Amino acid sequence: MKNNSKYWIVTDLDGTLMDENYDISPAKKTLDILSKMAIPVIPCTSKTASEVRYFRNENGLSDPFIVENGAAIYGTYENNSSEWELILGKSYKELRIILMNISKEVNYQLIPLNDLSQNQIFELTGLSGKAINRALDRHWSVPFLNPPDDIFEKVKLICESYNVHVFKGNRMSHLLSSESHKGQAVNHLKVHLQNHNVRIIALGDSQNDLPLLQYADISIVIPGKNGPNKYLQNGIDKGIFRLANAPHAEGWSNSIEEVINSFKDLC
Numbered sequence: 001m002k003n004n005s006k007y008w009i010v011t012d013l014d015g016t017l018m019d020e021n022y023d024i025s026p027a028k029k030t031l032d033i034l035s036k037m038a039i040p041v042i043p044c045t046s047k048t049a050s051e052v053r054y055f056r057n058e059n060g061l062s063d064p065f066i067v068e069n070g071a072a073i074y075g076t077y078e079n080n081s082s083e084w085e086l087i088l089g090k091s092y093k094e095l096r097i098i099l100m101n102i103s104k105e106v107n108y109q110l111i112p113l114n115d116l117s118q119n120q121i122f123e124l125t126g127l128s129g130k131a132i133n134r135a136l137d138r139h140w141s142v143p144f145l146n147p148p149d150d151i152f153e154k155v156k157l158i159c160e161s162y163n164v165h166v167f168k169g170n171r172m173s174h175l176l177s178s179e180s181h182k183g184q185a186v187n188h189l190k191v192h193l194q195n196h197n198v199r200i201i202a203l204g205d206s207q208n209d210l211p212l213l214q215y216a217d218i219s220i221v222i223p224g225k226n227g228p229n230k231y232l233q234n235g236i237d238k239g240i241f242r243l244a245n246a247p248h249a250e251g252w253s254n255s256i257e258e259v260i261n262s263f264k265d266l267c
């Protein structure tokens, strides 16, 4: 990736570029256009580095990537293609202890994804075999089963005293250091690559994308089949976020093509 790119596309994966079956095929053509225009596509996801490395290989992406909801950033050096790493979060071990303490405080057992059986993980995520191993390769965040809404609100309030925060994704919630979120990670990446003037085009579908969408210059909400996430509705109502005209990869593709057509002179 060139360090002087004018635009970065920073995108969530699950529910945004991917549908519930992890399919991104409606966006393939747009990804090719972006590659030809040398516009970086930076995954920014709750997934693990192992999962995103696999995803990048499958889809021919080579730009940096932000994982575990902003807790770590990776990229490859151009001269020798080895990987660099920026860590912004607390360790899995430390966070897991905090999750157990919070469970006691709210009197509700919060169950980490990594404690489930392979069958339970398949039921929840549709993943199997090696894909499960990649999903469990966590280092800087603890995903856990979504508790009921009232418990989730209590957890949110308690988090501050532990210096952590929680985000609710589509399939599960995530506990991570309060120093790490997706918006913060993009800012760190800008500094790391010394590209302070790059404009960020961000796409997301859930509450965990809110810090990214708030940070970005152009913010696009990808709706699900039943419309946009309730946590992102306020930004749409205020006209700060754009709403894509279709769910998942199709909406992703339409929105990106609209943006790049409006900046035909951008590269």
Ligand SMILES: [Mg+2]
Pocket: 012, 013, 014, 015, 016, 169, 170, 204, 205, 206
């Ligand atoms: Mg998502």
